[in-house]
Amino acid sequence: MNLSAGVAYANIMCVQANERPGMMRVRPLQPDSSYLVHKIQGTQTTVGGSGGQMPLGLTPLSGQQISLIRAWITEGAKNN
Known part of the structure; x- marks a missing residue:
């Protein structure tokens, strides 16, 4: 998946997750x-997904960081 500036948003918004067909990335x-x-919380297997927690090979995000991402999605996941 290409997460480069200018294309990342289009590659995650309302796009089916490869590891979990039928579920959108965002x-x-x-x-x-x-x-x-689910990937950043490490709960992907509870929804039928697979793989490891993101970010892979790095320290998991803090609860505060995850809350910010959840809030962004709850507020409509705007490209701003």
């Missing part, structure tokens, strides 16, 4: 239905 307004949230 579903605006619905953090619990967004595979990205």
Whole structure:
């Protein structure tokens, strides 16, 4: 997946997750239905996903960082 500036947003918004067909990477307004949230929380297997927690090979995000991402999605996941 290309997360370079200028294309990252289009590659995560309302795009089906490769590891979990039928679930969007980011579903605006619905953090619990967004595979990205499950990957950063380490709960991807509870929704039928696979793989390791993100960021892979690095320290997991803090609760505060995850809350910010959840809030962004809850507020519509705007490209701003």
